[in-house]
Amino acid sequence: MSAGVVRETVLSTLREALNDAKAKRELNLTIDPPLILDVPKKESWGDLATTLAMNLSSSERRAPMEIAQIIAKCLLPAHGDVLERADVAPPGFINLTVKRNLWFRVLTEIEAHGSEYGSSSLGNGQRVLLEFVSANPTGPLHMGHGRGAAVGGALANLLRRVGYEVDTEFYINDAGRQVRLMAASVTAVQNQTPVPEDGYRGVYIVDLANRLRKTQNAGLNVGQIGKLACEEMLKNINIDLQAFGLTFDRWFSEQKELFDSGKVEQALKTLKDKGLLEERDGALWFKSSVFGDDKDRVVKKQDDEFTYLASDIAYHRDKLERRDKRGRGYDLLINIWGADHHGYIPRMEAAVQAFGYPKDRLHVVLVQIVNLLRGGQRITMSKRAGEMVTLKEVIEEVGADAAKFIFLTRRADSQLDFDLELARRQSAENPVYYVQYAHARVASLFRVAAERGVPIPSTAEVDWSVLDSPDDLSLIKPLADYPSMLEASAKALEPHRLTYYLQDLAGRLHTYYYKHRILPPVLEGELERHDTLKPLAAEGDQDRKREVLTPALTAARLCLFRGVQTVIRNGLEILGVSAPERM
RNA sequence: GCGCCCGUAGCUCAGUUGGAUAGAGCAUCAGCCUUCUAAGCUGGUGGUCGCAGGUUCGAUUCCUGCCGGGCGCACCA
Numbered sequence: 001m002s003a004g005v006v007r008e009t010v011l012s013t014l015r016e017a018l019n020d021a022k023a024k025r026e027l028n029l030t031i032d033p034p035l036i037l038d039v040p041k042k043e044s045w046g047d048l049a050t051t052l053a054m055n056l057s058s059s060e061r062r063a064p065m066e067i068a069q070i071i072a073k074c075l076l077p078a079h080g081d082v083l084e085r086a087d088v089a090p091p092g093f094i095n096l097t098v099k100r101n102l103w104f105r106v107l108t109e110i111e112a113h114g115s116e117y118g119s120s121s122l123g124n125g126q127r128v129l130l131e132f133v134s135a136n137p138t139g140p141l142h143m144g145h146g147r148g149a150a151v152g153g154a155l156a157n158l159l160r161r162v163g164y165e166v167d168t169e170f171y172i173n174d175a176g177r178q179v180r181l182m183a184a185s186v187t188a189v190q191n192q193t194p195v196p197e198d199g200y201r202g203v204y205i206v207d208l209a210n211r212l213r214k215t216q217n218a219g220l221n222v223g224q225i226g227k228l229a230c231e232e233m234l235k236n237i238n239i240d241l242q243a244f245g246l247t248f249d250r251w252f253s254e255q256k257e258l259f260d261s262g263k264v265e266q267a268l269k270t271l272k273d274k275g276l277l278e279e280r281d282g283a284l285w286f287k288s289s290v291f292g293d294d295k296d297r298v299v300k301k302q303d304d305e306f307t308y309l310a311s312d313i314a315y316h317r318d319k320l321e322r323r324d325k326r327g328r329g330y331d332l333l334i335n336i337w338g339a340d341h342h343g344y345i346p347r348m349e350a351a352v353q354a355f356g357y358p359k360d361r362l363h364v365v366l367v368q369i370v371n372l373l374r375g376g377q378r379i380t381m382s383k384r385a386g387e388m389v390t391l392k393e394v395i396e397e398v399g400a401d402a403a404k405f406i407f408l409t410r411r412a413d414s415q416l417d418f419d420l421e422l423a424r425r426q427s428a429e430n431p432v433y434y435v436q437y438a439h440a441r442v443a444s445l446f447r448v449a450a451e452r453g454v455p456i457p458s459t460a461e462v463d464w465s466v467l468d469s470p471d472d473l474s475l476i477k478p479l480a481d482y483p484s485m486l487e488a489s490a491k492a493l494e495p496h497r498l499t500y501y502l503q504d505l506a507g508r509l510h511t512y513y514y515k516h517r518i519l520p521p522v523l524e525g526e527l528e529r530h531d532t533l534k535p536l537a538a539e540g541d542q543d544r545k546r547e548v549l550t551p552a553l554t555a556a557r558l559c560l561f562r563g564v565q566t567v568i569r570n571g572l573e574i575l576g577v578s579a580p581e582r583m
Numbered sequence: 584g585c586g587c588c589c590g591u592a593g594c595u596c597a598g599u600u601g602g603a604u605a606g607a608g609c610a611u612c613a614g615c616c617u618u619c620u621a622a623g624c625u626g627g628u629g630g631u632c633g634c635a636g637g638u639u640c641g642a643u644u645c646c647u648g649c650c651g652g653g654c655g656c657a658c659c660a
Contacts, residue, residue: 301658
């Protein structure tokens with residue numbers, strides 16, 4: 001049931017209808033067409049739609065409308081328990097209206113699977129290494145890292161949910177120039193000498209210098225000081241990440257696991273053996289242009305130092321190479337990078353291919369910059385002067401939930417305006433609370449139900465026939481769509497789709513809640529008063545038939561709300577956002 | 584100059600891999616608390632999907648060329 005009960009059921013019905021049509025020789029069906037069910041743009045057209053007939057028209061050499069008629073004809077009679085109607089609309093759509101009873105099975109499904117609802121086997125247990133944040137240990141995490149962290153965390157949860165085996169990893173860039181620079185900066189502060197021109201500044205360096213005070217005059221060399229400084233910075237980074245609700249499965253040290261282990265040398269040797277390494281102008285070049293990169297890239301400089309690319313080549317090889325070759329054997333690599341690194345992708349893909357893997361074993365998700373605002377005013381940041389708004393400060397001001405959710409309100413690849421004042425505001429303008437409030441509202445409803453002694457039913461004892469309004473279906477349909485939405489979102493590596501989905505679902509719940517009463521009133525006559533007091537401008541019919549709230553209706557609506565609550569909770573969990581019981 | 588990303592309502596952005604009469608939030612205007620939580624709901628206004636071609640039954644989506652914005656083009660990371 002990876003795409004959800006309704007879709008799976010309709011799909012198999014559709015499949016049978018096609019077989020039927022083929023058996024009766026009404027269609028040739030020389031090829032297996034992919035069966036895709038869309039949600040029609042207009043609700044009145046039906047519940048699900050397929051463009052199958054239009055896609056078949058060229059291979060069948062017939063008009064789409066004719067094919068649609070044939071399929072619709074085969075679809076209906078034999079499967080009256082699944083479909084209510086199968087309509088054909090020009091230029092060849094087949095609109096399907098599902099039997100009402102089928103929808104309610106979604107609620108049974110949700111009840112049965114609970115926090116697992118939405119899971120699927122799309123990933124087939126493939127092992128994924130998701131590498132993200134990977135901030136240089138030379139400074140605190142800032143907003144950009146926060147966005148990467150939010151996207152990465154959500155992506156990890158999302159991929160796990162649809163059947164991938166995911167390991168998350170923080171790559172520690174602890175070898176090379178910038179670490180030496182940090183050591184020099186720290187030492188300079190300690191000795192009250194000027195910080196090097198391109199060194200690091202800011203309060204955190206002073207702070208770091210003080211914490212490392214005991215190392216002063218201890219006769220340590222630059223490398224040792226750098227190592228200690230890195231460790232300190234990583235400690236802080238880890239604390240910030242934990243405050244953000246994120247833990248990594250592994251922290252991978254460039255120095256230790258790539259250089260000290262000799263894997264950089266080995267990787268380069270392999271490239272050399274394959275003739276993909278070349279000495280030119282006193283430097284060593286990786287012939288990445290063989291695999292479509294613009295030009296070749298230096299891996300070892302004239303001064304005998306390795307470039308960043310050298311260790312990155314070794315790193316990606318280590319992730320991909322099977323265990324019997326001393327690698328880790330991941331099926332799929334996903335890296336989350338700042339968008340300003342996009343020019344780096346072709347050479348990384350070249351590296352992957354150089355070791356004999358197809359380039360689609362590596363996916364790079366680019367995350368655009370975050371513009372920090374306060375009340376609509378841009379907050380300017382200068383990295384040079386060390387004036388950065390840190391992730392830590394933002395979490396302290398707006399909370400991890402709001403920060404994460406807002407980071408995920410746009411696709412990763414587009415720039416994001418993050419308004420601190422808006423993020424802190426606890427109102428409708430803040431989408432986090434909008435969604436969380438829907439969850440809390442249902443929780444509250446169940447609390448009140450318990451207090452009043454209203455029985456909490458399970459789906460097995462509910463008479464669904466009382467849920468006979470369009471409003472019921474407008475709440476159930478998105479629940480049925482949840483699994484396929486997750487799959488699509490995972491396939492595209494786009495967790496923001498889930499954010500949009502949740503906002504829509506929460507909105508539907510709020511609407512329903514205002515339109516319909518769930519629990520019986522405490523006082524005699526309260527319900528009548530309630531109804532007369534609420535003009536329904538939307539419907540425009542003041543003489544709308546007053547609902548009679550029977551115990552059966554209460555039971556059914558409670559189950560419906562329980563289903564919505566479960567899906568909101570499951571979705572928020574993937575985003576890494578809490579689902580509060582009360583607000 | 585070359586490469587990548589983007590251009591959709593006043594603003595910020597979605598748009599289910601090419602489908603039907605293009606959506607949401609904010610802003611704005613007009614309403615709704617004697618309620619199971621107003622952190623909420625209802626309605627209105629608002630569009631040449633940057634422009635011009637092309638591909639086909641059909642294009643916001645794919646291709647080409649312009650215009651406009653962002654980023655990258657290191658023996659930096």
